[in-house]
Amino acid sequence: MRLSVSTISLSFLAVHIAIAASVPLFDDEAYYALWARDLALGYYDHPPVIAYMIRMGTGPFGETPLGIRLFPVIGFVASGYLVGDIARRMSCGSVGLPVLATTLYNLSLLVFALGSFATPDAPSALFWVATLWAAIRAVNTPPDTRSAMLWWICTGILIGLGCLSKFTNAFLALGLLAYLFATRKGRGYLLTRLPYMTVVAALLPLLPYLFWNLQHDWLGLERQSARLVASGYSIRHIGEYAALLLLAPTPLVTWSAFQALKAPPKESALLIWSSAPLVFYFAYHATHASVQANWIVPLQALFVIHAAFGLAQAQSPRPWIKATFATALLLSVGSVATAFNPVTPIGAADNPPNQTRGWSATQDAIAELLKETGARWIATTDYARTGSLALRFPHVPVWSVAELQRYGFRGNFPTELCTAPGLLVERVSWSETKSQNAPRLFGTVGATYPAIRTQGDATLMRYHLTPVCEVILPDLCPNLRRCRLRHHHDRPA
Structure with a gap:
């Protein structure tokens, strides 16, 4: 049977659902599930989409690990499917490249590790990749057609939904803007109404969240913007960030991605420019604090799509593809199996496993x-x-x-x-x-x-x-009254 993007995606969906149903919830997931009990337009720690995704699953399946994780799992798998479709369009209809890109995306360390769990990275990755998918359709549709207008508006809406998932996705908007100014093809669109319609479309999904912030003294935006401020600078996290950036897609994927830049595929510029602001911001962040691994999940699409082209361009592609698959499978599956094995804890630290x-x-x-x-x-x-x-x-x-x-x-x-x-x-x-x-x-x-x-x-x-x-906290109980505790049996310490 010939593999397709759909069969690869369904296979990973089955794997992630099995993990999601069998592993107990970790702390952050339980906290987000608490959000889902009381849906709001915004929350202190993150924008609200993860709460809505969890609620979609807990409705039919209850507050079980599977119910809480179901739609975040689907979100990650859907982003992998779209990665394959992006590769297909960039390769002018190739059959093998989309399957290769989807497989490598699902086997990247971060996507495989997070793909079974309910975190804001799931909707963030989905809408990041979906935005790229729509943007590539937009810039390859004649600008004077109705279809072009719809694709540019769709791109804007997906940007807005991405920002409602995680503020990381705002850097994608900056990257697409950079693409419009930095490339000849992009500058051609600046004289049309299409980019400006995209900006309006991106703002529309954000209006309720902005209204919520206005009502709550800008609580959510203030919380996230605090990360932009540095009290001091050091180079000790720069090396960590560079290693994370290069190793997260798995080493051979990163190597193949750089090989593809010798003869970059069609629309490579859009992918690179769209990711550049996030790469540079994290480099700045690393000058004063550590970059957490899950933050760079959106960058995995950039690496795996270019890696697929790099592997296809190799002089002997078959052995290189097999070695890349084997390495990614060993690292990603091995890491998750080790972390969530039912017998041995991962040290004594307070980590998710x-x-x-x-x-x-x-x-x-x-x-x-x-x-x-x-x-x-x-x-x-x-x-x-x-x-x-x-x-x-x-x-x-x-x-x-x-x-x-x-x-x-x-x-x-x-x-x-x-x-x-x-x-x-x-x-x-x-x-x-x-x-x-x-x-x-x-x-x-x-x-x-x-x-x-x-x-x-x-x-x-x-x-x-x-x-x-x-x-006795006046913010909780302004009218204080006395109460008594019931006596209970003594216990040995």
Whole structure:
């Protein structure tokens, strides 16, 4: 059977759905799932599209790992399909190149690692690639036709949706603008109305989000724009960034992509210019802070499309293609299999794979203490615990009593919890023997009990479980009243 872009995409869809359904949620996913319970036009940490994608899956499948991850998985697979179609158009209808590009995209380290999980990178990558796909159609359609107008408007709408997914996609808009000014073909369009229609189309999806920011003192935009400010400069992260940029597509893919630049394919300039602002911004960011691996996911399309052409142009393409496939498969599948293996933790750090491990005993300890103390709700002090415990205890109210700016989407804090007995669950260090936060957050504080999340001999995280009552934060409970804690049995530490 001849492979096609569709069969490759469906194969990876099956793989990612199997992983999505079998691996427990990690902290960020649980936090985004909390967003999906209360849909809003904007959120403190990111724009809102990931919440809407999660809600589309939890509607029919519930707040299960598969339900939360289903549409982000589909988003990543769809972006791979569009990568293949871009390669087909750039190669004037070639059959092999699209399959090669789609396969390499799905096997790139970051796409394969993130493709099974619910993060804002899923819609960001989808709309980044979709924008490139529409832009290539736009610049190859005669400008005086109705089809051209529709493709340019479509490009704008996809830019806007990308920015509603992650602010990273704003750099794609800058890159396409650079393409219009820097290339002869692009400059020809500046004398038409098409680019200006694209700008208007891009702004339309953003209007509700801008309105939300206006209503919330520019909370989301201020949060993200803070990354643009540097307090000092250093070169220590530059090498990390360069290595990440070159190794994430897998080494032979990167090598083949650079080989293709000796005889660049049609519309190569559009792909390169569209990615250049993001590449240079991250280089600037690396002068004062580390560039996180998932940030460069949108750049994978640039590498794999050029790599497909580079491999096709090789003197002996077949062995090079096989070696590239084998290397990408070994690195990507091996990395995910190692990270999420069910037996051995990945060190003792608080990384996403470890966040999925060892919850059974900890969850039982929390449930038992809730019952013994008569606690009617769970209090938290960070977003990771808030999201994770909200999903693990769906019938118990879980509310954060810190970082309140994160939770405006949930509405007002329930007044009945102000004087209701609760259980404060906090992540703590080994040196802490009792809760440091409880006395400044609650008027009544009980004895602190430790809980340790482990797998095998590895300690993954230490928690304090503290019975509490009477929230004394005026932002949450302006009318303070006294309450009492129920006595509970002593336990050995």
